[in-house]
Amino acid sequence: MAYDWNRQELARSPWRSEVVPHIPSILIQRAKIGRPITYGELAAELERLHGLEPKARKTLYGPAVGAVGFAIQELGEQWGEKIPPLNLIVVQADTQLPGHGADEVAHYYFNDGGAGMAANREAYIQAAMAAVFDYGPKWDRVAHALGADVLDAAHANPDEGNPIELPAIPTAYRPESATHKALKAWVAAHSEWFEDYGAFEAGVNEHRLSSGDSLDAYFTNGRESLAVEVKASNASDAELMRGIYQVIKYRAVLRAECIALRKPALCDAVLVSTRPLGKAGRALAKRLYVDFVRVPAEAEK
Structure with a gap:
């Protein structure tokens, strides 16, 4: 009926x-x-x-x-x-x-x-x-x-331009570079770059999510929280694009944690690098609603 x-x-x-x-x-x-x-x-x-x-x-x-x-x-x-x-x-x-x-x-x-x-x-x-x-x-x-x-x-899929090729998956683990470590530490110490997402004090590195993932940087003020995925200047275009998918995962897990705890899901995640996204990366970030923040090159020093 x-x-x-x-x-x-x-x-x-x-x-x-x-x-x-x-x-x-x-x-x-x-x-x-x-x-x-x-x-x-x-x-x-x-x-x-x-x-x-x-x-x-x-x-x-x-x-x-x-x-x-x-x-x-x-x-x-x-x-x-x-x-x-x-x-x-x-x-x-x-x-x-x-x-x-x-x-x-x-x-x-x-x-x-x-x-x-x-x-x-x-x-x-x-x-x-x-x-x-x-x-x-x-x-x-x-x-x-x-x-x-x-x-x-x-x-139902609207016309959003050409397909964006998925990034290649690395076949071997690479140890963390000195520039990546420096950039993570700089991001955690500079919450003013992320004031659009909340009024945060200094963040922390390697915060563990319930999924077992570790965040490069994490900010919280008890109400709002922000996950940051960091890619240093030596990251390839493919690595930056993988970072976009990582941001989506972290954002979803943060929100799921809030929902599980019966807390407002005031959570977000961003990708940060000292180098710009390439053309395909910009298109992918726009299509998937992922924010990208470019920080100064001296953040890696």
């Missing part, structure tokens, strides 16, 4: 009542491939799949997406579980973050009355988006409950 969208106040206008029932299938398709979707892309998909003419003002899609978010919350309450806020993967093209109107819908997921999001919105949004992507094939059950089509995820 189809879901009754009239139960959602945001879905009751004539235009929204036509548009909203088609939105979950598009968002679920994107969630399953781990990619956000802009309001403009959503409008284009609604036209391509259902012949719904796009609105010139893309902000008009915000309440329609919000109706889907509230339906997800309602469904989770019926099932006795917290379904990640699917609406948060609809983002603005310039910021790659959802509009602030999405925050009210997402508060249920964090169960803190919105205090955490008010303190560090971007960290909370990113944690929630990661949960949406991690929900994976379980989204099919949600689609069926909402009466939405299950679209083939294989055809």
Whole structure:
């Protein structure tokens, strides 16, 4: 039986009542491939799949997406579980973050009355988006409950340019160089370079994660935490690209540790080097939402 969208106040206008029932299938398709979707892309998909003419003002899609978010919350309450806020993967093209109107819908997921999001919105949004992507094939059950089509995820990948070749994996272990040791120590002693991620005092080297990995540098203030992967000037382009994948792993583990401890997942990770990323590295970091910080060459001395 189809879901009754009239139960959602945001879905009751004539235009929204036509548009909203088609939105979950598009968002679920994107969630399953781990990619956000802009309001403009959503409008284009609604036209391509259902012949719904796009609105010139893309902000008009915000309440329609919000109706889907509230339906997800309602469904989770019926099932006795917290379904990640699917609406948060609809983002603005310039910021790659959802509009602030999405925050009210997402508060249920964090169960803190919105205090955490008010303190560090971007960290909370990113944690929630990661949960949406991690929900994976379980989204099919949600689609069926909402009466939405299950679209083939294989055809959902947006045009993001050419494939970026994976870096080669080294076949032998190399001992840590003196420049790498010096750079790690410098990074841990210079928290001012990472003030965008939190107000940190000096960090530490070789902090161990629950996964068994050791971080080159680690900062925490008891609330926010930051992992740093360091690549010295003698690192190859392939090594820098491997660093991007390491950052993704460390970020995920830090957030998982916070979730396990019932703490706000105010965690991030960055890649640091004294040399610039190559063209492929820049493209990869942008595609995978990994921050890169270039520090002065004297950091290795």
